[in-house]
Amino acid sequence: MLFRILDPQTKANQFWRDFDRLNDELTRSILDSQFGSSSNFPPVNVYTKEDEALVTCLLPGMEADEIDINVKDNLLSIHGKKKAEELAEGTEVHRREIFNGEFHRTLELPFRVDQDHVLAKFTNGVLNIHLPRREEDKPKKVSIIAG
Known part of the structure; x- marks a missing residue:
């Protein structure tokens, strides 16, 4: 017979993590609906x-x-304004989920960027930004002297 040991502290910690996550999502949803902006727009991947x-x-x-x-030091800022679609007169909106309006997204990178060599390419609604690391921030191999 297999017995499973349940640690009440672990279950309580998981409950509070889930509660915090749901609270954050609810707060963000309310603020987004009131102010029309999201701290998570536009969606990004960072590699x-x-x-x-x-x-x-x-x-x-x-x-x-x-x-x-x-770009400044290790901060990347993306800013823009997405125009709202023009609707024909008499058109009633039943649901609007597609973001329109101004956005500003700032991302903290794990190193300072060589600002003179940043490359950005925008194709079919996808923005790709290559951010090279500053030479002085790159790891350097240290030689060991045998004694």
């Missing part, structure tokens, strides 16, 4: 290698000239 970071950002329906990118 890092030893020498660079790659940020992929989804911005469907936008044009490259509607997006501003700024």
Whole structure:
């Protein structure tokens, strides 16, 4: 017969983690519906290698000239304004889930960026940003002297 030991402390910790997560989602949802902005828009993926970071950002329906990118030290800021679609007169909106309006997203990267060599490419609503690591921030191998 298999017995499972339940640790009440572990269950309580899991309960509070779940509670915090749900509370955060509810708060974000309420604020987003009231103020029309989300701290999680646009959605991004951030990948890092030893020498660079790659940020992929989804911005469907936008044009490259509607997006501003700024880099300072280890902070990447993406700012833009997505135009609302124009509706024909007499059209009533029953549900609106697609984001329209101004957004500002700032991401903290794990290293300082070489600002002179950042490359951004925008194709079919997908923004790809290559952010090379500053030379002075790259890890350096230390030689060991045998004594």
